[in-house]
Amino acid sequence: MTVSFAAQINSVLAALILLASFGLLVQRRIYGLLHIFAWQGLLLSISAAVVGYSAGLHHLYISAALTLSLKVIALPYILYVLIHRLKIHREVEEVVRIPTTMLIGIALVVFSYHLTAPITELSDLVTRSTLAVALATIMLGLLMMITRKKAVTQIIGFLAMENGLFFAATSATYGMPLVVELGVALDILIAAFIFGIFFFQIRTTFDTLDLKAMERLKEEE
Amino acid sequence: MIITALLVINLAAAAVLAFMGDRKLAPELNIAGSAATFAASLALAVRVHDEGPFVAGGGFFFVDAFNVYLAVLTAFVSMTTAVFSRRYMAHERRHGKIGHKGMRFYHAMFQLFIFAMLLALLTNNIGVLWIAMELATLSTVLLVSLYRTPPAVEAAWKYFILCGVGIAQALFGTVLLYFAAEKIFGEGSNGLLWTNLSAAAGSLEPTVLSIAFIFLMVGYGTKVGLVPLHNWLPDAHSEGPTPISAVLSGLLLNVALYALVRCKVLVDGATHSHKAGYIMMVFGLLSVLVAAFSLLRQKDVKRMFAYSSIEHMGIATFAFGLGGPVATFGALLHMLVHSLTKSSIFFTVGHAAQMHSTQDISRIGGLVKGNPLVGWGLMFGVAAIAGMPPFGVFTSEFLILTALIKDAPYFVPLFLLGIAVAFAALFRRVIPMVFGDAPSWQKPIKASHMPVLVHMGLALGLGLYLPGFLSEWFHMAVEMLVK
Numbered sequence: 001m002t003v004s005f006a007a008q009i010n011s012v013l014a015a016l017i018l019l020a021s022f023g024l025l026v027q028r029r030i031y032g033l034l035h036i037f038a039w040q041g042l043l044l045s046i047s048a049a050v051v052g053y054s055a056g057l058h059h060l061y062i063s064a065a066l067t068l069s070l071k072v073i074a075l076p077y078i079l080y081v082l083i084h085r086l087k088i089h090r091e092v093e094e095v096v097r098i099p100t101t102m103l104i105g106i107a108l109v110v111f112s113y114h115l116t117a118p119i120t121e122l123s124d125l126v127t128r129s130t131l132a133v134a135l136a137t138i139m140l141g142l143l144m145m146i147t148r149k150k151a152v153t154q155i156i157g158f159l160a161m162e163n164g165l166f167f168a169a170t171s172a173t174y175g176m177p178l179v180v181e182l183g184v185a186l187d188i189l190i191a192a193f194i195f196g197i198f199f200f201q202i203r204t205t206f207d208t209l210d211l212k213a214m215e216r217l218k219e220e221e
Numbered sequence: 222m223i224i225t226a227l228l229v230i231n232l233a234a235a236a237v238l239a240f241m242g243d244r245k246l247a248p249e250l251n252i253a254g255s256a257a258t259f260a261a262s263l264a265l266a267v268r269v270h271d272e273g274p275f276v277a278g279g280g281f282f283f284v285d286a287f288n289v290y291l292a293v294l295t296a297f298v299s300m301t302t303a304v305f306s307r308r309y310m311a312h313e314r315r316h317g318k319i320g321h322k323g324m325r326f327y328h329a330m331f332q333l334f335i336f337a338m339l340l341a342l343l344t345n346n347i348g349v350l351w352i353a354m355e356l357a358t359l360s361t362v363l364l365v366s367l368y369r370t371p372p373a374v375e376a377a378w379k380y381f382i383l384c385g386v387g388i389a390q391a392l393f394g395t396v397l398l399y400f401a402a403e404k405i406f407g408e409g410s411n412g413l414l415w416t417n418l419s420a421a422a423g424s425l426e427p428t429v430l431s432i433a434f435i436f437l438m439v440g441y442g443t444k445v446g447l448v449p450l451h452n453w454l455p456d457a458h459s460e461g462p463t464p465i466s467a468v469l470s471g472l473l474l475n476v477a478l479y480a481l482v483r484c485k486v487l488v489d490g491a492t493h494s495h496k497a498g499y500i501m502m503v504f505g506l507l508s509v510l511v512a513a514f515s516l517l518r519q520k521d522v523k524r525m526f527a528y529s530s531i532e533h534m535g536i537a538t539f540a541f542g543l544g545g546p547v548a549t550f551g552a553l554l555h556m557l558v559h560s561l562t563k564s565s566i567f568f569t570v571g572h573a574a575q576m577h578s579t580q581d582i583s584r585i586g587g588l589v590k591g592n593p594l595v596g597w598g599l600m601f602g603v604a605a606i607a608g609m610p611p612f613g614v615f616t617s618e619f620l621i622l623t624a625l626i627k628d629a630p631y632f633v634p635l636f637l638l639g640i641a642v643a644f645a646a647l648f649r650r651v652i653p654m655v656f657g658d659a660p661s662w663q664k665p666i667k668a669s670h671m672p673v674l675v676h677m678g679l680a681l682g683l684g685l686y687l688p689g690f691l692s693e694w695f696h697m698a699v700e701m702l703v704k
Binding site for chain 2: 142145187191194202
C-alpha cells in the first residue's frame with residue numbers, strides 16, 4: 001500500500017467518521033444512536049489499523065484492537081443491556097431545532113479547520129489532514145451533550161467526544177504511547193460502570209431518565 | 222522505592238476497605254492507611270530535602286520541591302480528614318443517611334481518591350497525569366451522590382458530565398503537546414516525560430503549544446473550579462458528605478492547579494512570552510470577583526464555603542499567571558495555607574450542620590454556646606480564610622499584593638475589591654451562626670476536635686513563622702517555575 005493510497009483511505013474514513021458525528025446529532029431513536037456509535041468506533045479502529053500498516057507501526061494494531069473491543073463491542077453492549085433493563089428502548093427523544101443544530105455543527109467544523117490549520121502545516125504525517133476532523137468530532141460530541149436532555153444520549157455524546165480524542169491522537173501523532181492509551185481505556189471503562197450505576201440512581205430518585213427533572217440546584221436569589 | 226510504597230499503601234487500603242468497609246475497625250483502618258501514607262510522604266520529603274530533585278522508576282516518576290510539598294500536604298490532610306470522618310460518618314450512619322454498602326464504598330473510594338491524587342502529583346508523564354486526574358474525578362463522583370437524595374444525584378451527575386467534558390479538552394491539549402514533542406524525541410513515552418519536555422522547551426513549536434495551552438487551561442481549569450467553568454463545584458461541595466467536601470476543596474483543586482502550572486512552564490519556555498500567564502490572570506481575577514459577589518447571596522453554608530474555595534483558587538491562579546518570584550512564592554504558600562484552613566472550616570461546618578440537622582445558614586446559631594470548639598474553630602477559620610493577620614492566608618495574600626502593586630498596578634483595585642467583598646460576605650453570614658443564643662433544635666454531638674486544632678495551629682504557625690526547609694523548597698520551586 002503506497003503512502004498516498006493510505007492517506008486517501010484515511011481521508012475517506014475521516015469523512016465517514018464526521019458523517020457519523022452528524023448522524024448522532026440528529027438521530028432520535030436510542031438504538032439508532034447506539035448503532036451509529038458502534039459504526040463510528042469501527043471506522044476509528046480501521047483507520048488506526050490502516051495508519052499502523054502504512055507507517056509500519058505495530059503498536060497502532062494494539063490501539064486498533066483496543067478500540068475494536070472497547071468501543072465497538074464492550075461499550076455498545078453495556079449500553080444495550082442498560083437500555084434493555086431500564087426499558088427505555090422504545091423511547092423517541094424529541095430533538096428540537098434540527099436545522100439550527102446542524103448549522104452550528106457546520107460552523108464548528110469550519111472553526112476546527114481554522115484552528116488546526118497552523119498545526120497541520122507543521123506536520124509531515126500522512127494523516128495530518130484529519131486532525132481537523134478529530135477536533136470537529138470532539139466539538140460535535142460536546143454540541144450533542146448540550147442539545148440533548150436524556151441521560152443516555154448525553155453519555156453517548158460524551159463517548160463520541162472520546163472517539164474524537166482517540167482520532168486526534170492517531171491523526172496528529174500516530175497514537176499516544178501505549179501506557180497512556182491503556183490508561184485512557186481503563187478510565188473509560190470505569191466511567192462506563194459509573195454511568196451504569198448512575199442511570200439506576202437517577203431512575204430511582206427522579207422516576208425518569210429525562211434530565212429536565214434535574215433542576216433543583218440553582219442559584220437562589 | 223519510597224514512591225512505590227507511598228502509592229501501594231493507598232491501593233492496598235482501598236482493596237482491604239472494599240471488603241471490610243463497614244466492620245467495627247474500618248474507620249481506624251482508614252486512619253491507619255492514611256497515616257502510613259503520610260509517614261511515607263515524609264520520608265520522600267526528607268529524601269528530596271537531602272538529595273534534591275530526582276527521577277525514579279525509569280523516568281516514570283519525578284519528584285522535586287514543587288510536587289513533594291503538595292504530596293506531603295495531600296497525605297497530611299487526607300489523614301486528618303480520615304480522623305474527622307470517623308465520628309462524622311458514624312453520626313451519619315446512626316441517623317440512617319447512609320447504609321452498610323454506602324460505608325464500604327465510602328472508605329474504599331476515599332483511599333482510591335488519595336491514590337489518584339498522589340499519582341497525579343508524582344508522575345513524570347503528562348499523559349499519566351491526565352489519567353490520574355480523570356481517576357480522581359471518577360472515584361469521587363459516586364461519593365458526591367452517596368446520600369441518594371435528588372439534589373445529591375443531580376450534583377454528582379453535573380460533576381461527572383462537566384468534569385468529564387472539561388478534562389477531555391485537557392487530553393486534546395496533551396495530544397497537541399505530544400505532537401510538538403514527537404518532532405524532538407520521536408515515538409514513545411520519552412516525548413511525554415515532563416523532565417524531557419522542560420529541558421527542551423525552547424525548541425518546542427510555539428504555535429502548537431499556544432493552542433495546546435488553551436485546551437489545557439479549559440480542561441484543568443474546569444477541575445480547579447475557575448469561572449466560568451465552575452458550575453459543578455458548589456453543587457458537589459454542598460451535596461456530598463462533608464469529609465469529601467474537605468478533600469475536594471483542600472486537595473483536588475490544588476492538584477488540578479498543579480497540573481496546569483506544570484503545563485504553563487512548558488508553554489512559557491516554548492513561546493518566550495507571557496501569553497499563558499495573561500490567560501491565567503484573566504481566569505483567576507474573574508474567579509475572584511464572581512466568587513466574591515456570589516458569596517453575598519448564599520444560604521447554604523457548605524455552598525458558601527465552596528464559593529470561597531473558587532475565590533482562593535482564583536487568587537492562586539492569578540498569582541501564578543502574574544509570575545515573578547514574589548507572586549509565585551505567594552501562590553505556593555497560598556495553596557498550602559488555603560488547603561489547611563479550608564479543610565478545617567469544612568470540619569467545623571460539618572459538625573455545625575449535624576448539630577442543627579440542616580445546612581441552612583439561617584437555622585444555625587449559637588455555636589459557641591452549643592460546642593465552643595466548633596464555634597470558635599469556625600470563627601477563627603473564617604478569620605483566617607478572609608485574610609486577617611496573623612494567619613497564613615494574610616501572609617500569602619500580602620505577598621501576592623506586593624508583587625501585584627509592582628508588576629501590574631492597574632489590577633490592584635479589582636483584586637482588593639474581590640478580597641474585601643468576600644471578607645464582608647463571610648463575616649456577615651458567620652457571626653450570627655457563631656454567636657447569639659442556641660436555637661431549640663440544636664443537639665449536642667460528639668465532635669472530633671483534634672483535626673480542627675491541628676489545622677488551625679498550622680495555619681496560625683505558618684502566618685507567624687515559615688520554617689527554613691519550607692522556604693527553601695518554595696525558593697527551589699520558584700526557581701523552576703520562573704525562568
